[in-house]
Amino acid sequence: MARPTYRTRLETLINNPAISGRDLDFAQSLLSYYERKGRLSAGRAKWVATLEERYSPEKLLAATKKHSAMLARLNAISSRCEASSWAAGFVDSLTSQVKGDRRLSERQLQILKKIEAEHDDAAMAERQKWVESYKNDPTLRADALVVAKYYLSTGYFRDTAMSVTEDESFIPTFSQYNKMVKNKYAQKVLASHNAPAKYEVGSLVTFRATAPSGVRYLDGAYIKRTITLMVIDTDAAPITSAARGAKVYKLLPVGKASTMMVEERHIMKARPKKK
16 A cells, blocks of 8 residues: 555645644645645654644544533534634634643633623523514615625725625624624715715716816716716715715716716706806
8 A cells, every 4th residue: 555645644634624723724834845845854744743643533532532521611602603703713723722632721711701701691692683683674784785885895894795795694793783884984875875866867967176087087088077967877886985975876978978977976966058
């Protein structure tokens, strides 16, 4: 039978569900080195053997028996944590550490105790109450969607925003919702979104004198500030500015074949031309 290569041995370690995050990173760095050089130095080869011993079935079984009470505690709190949350990741990290027969620090135990308090029966009841509220209140979901689309253009709250916009079944935690939707910038976005459109579809508008030149760029050229435009649609695109009058209009410049997107704050009612 052929002797396993370092590649095979390291891939086995990397795929071991019990491996800690730190050891996983180290094993991946060893594999990367091996793939570049085609060999391992004596010191690196020794570390492969050390990791294999640390995560051998015998060692893992012994550690599981030795720390059964702590593992049961970690498993209980893990089942209460939101999937993909920071708390869930932290508890998973502690679980790997304990399975590897490594002692938890006082700081880690303090954080674990805090997570347990945040996920006790009362907290879980409050979380379920929030889940039901979010499911049954269309305003909560609508506000989250409007704000999420805004934040996708900024880079902030990106993970939560992507989940809200891409997964209809996703329910943000109460904390996630408040942080993303209740801040002052999000409130400005919602105010612009919920405000009635100043200019109706079919009405004629023109650019304000304060409108930046960039908003007048169409088909590779700047159009005159004094040009008349017809409102084709209001709320034509997601709001991307946390400012008053950020509602987006689709406008058709008179005499042009292409439409353009312009924020409400940059336009005003067109004055009748003098005869």
